[in-house]
Amino acid sequence: MRIKVAQAKRVRPVWGRNPLTDAAKHLQKVRRQAHLEERQRANFQRELCGNEFAALTVMNGAGGAPLPLAICRRPLSIVMTKAGSRSLFEALVDSSFTENQWLQIAINLCRAVEEMQNKGMVHNDLKNDNVTLDDDLKVHLIDFGLATLENETCGYGEGSAKDWIAPEIMGCGASTFASDIYSVGQILQEIYYEMPVTSDKFESIIQGTRYEDPDDRLNIQEVLQMMEMLI
Missing domain, CATH: 1.10.510.10 (Transferase(Phosphotransferase) domain 1)
Structure with missing residues (x-):
């Protein structure tokens, strides 16, 4: 007569994943920080681009400044006249x-x-x-x-x-x-x-x-x- 031995089930977290190791937690933190910094850079670039377009509009060519023509969203840039060689x-x-x-x-x-x-x-x-x-x-x-x-x-x-x-x-x-x-x-x-x-x-x-x-x-x-x- 064979006796079946019940195997203990592995305890997993609620979400069905193994607990993160310290290295994985560190990598996750680094990725989040990099994503945050990238968003901050993007916002800063948008702010600079908008500010420059507004400033060039006020200048209207004074001081030899280029004339703003349009703002391109992708890639983020200003279309303007050429100023100087x-x-x-x-x-x-x-x-x-x-x-x-x-x-x-x-x-x-x-x-x-x-x-x-x-x-x-x-x-x-x-x-x-x-x-x-x-x-x-x-x-x-x-x-x-x-x-x-x-x-x-x-x-x-x-x-x-x-x-x-x-x-x-x-x-x-x-x-x-x-x-x-x-x-x-x-x-x-x-x-x-x-x-x-x-x-x-x-x-x-x-x-x-x-x-x-x-x-x-x-x-x-x-x-x-x-x-x-x-x-």
Whole structure:
């Protein structure tokens, strides 16, 4: 006579799955974090794209800025007119201009910034990559993703230190025209270093834009007037 021995059933969780190991739990946490970060990046990109389109609409070509035509959802991008044939960064690397040509570029930069400020806009990210040139040395300001109206905040936080960004907006302080003047001074300094013949007056203009206190900085009209006197 055979006696059947009942086998004990394996106890499983309610959902029919084995308990997660520590490694699996860690992987699950990493995936969730990656998904959250991806969503945050996507939201940030949408915000930047919408902000730039609005800023370019206000600019309406002032400062040589491109004209916005449409927003494409996939891939997320702005359709706009072309502004400039090469960046100032590329021109600085090439460094084939004469002293008078560099001075003209510096003056055209100041004029472009003056036009932008006349529209009430603060760029908040003026640097050599965000300035382009035509073959006739006309300057165009581009990349308005962080632009604001004066006395608004652009979202820079602690630990975002960059040479061209004014110190008062690094901790989410209000953006002003003086904030962009600080950035203009950085660009003028880069131009100054590439000039075959330098000028003490040019250097003093740069110094007047780089004071830590925004109230002590030259305004764009003063910078432009002083630059034009160097021609």
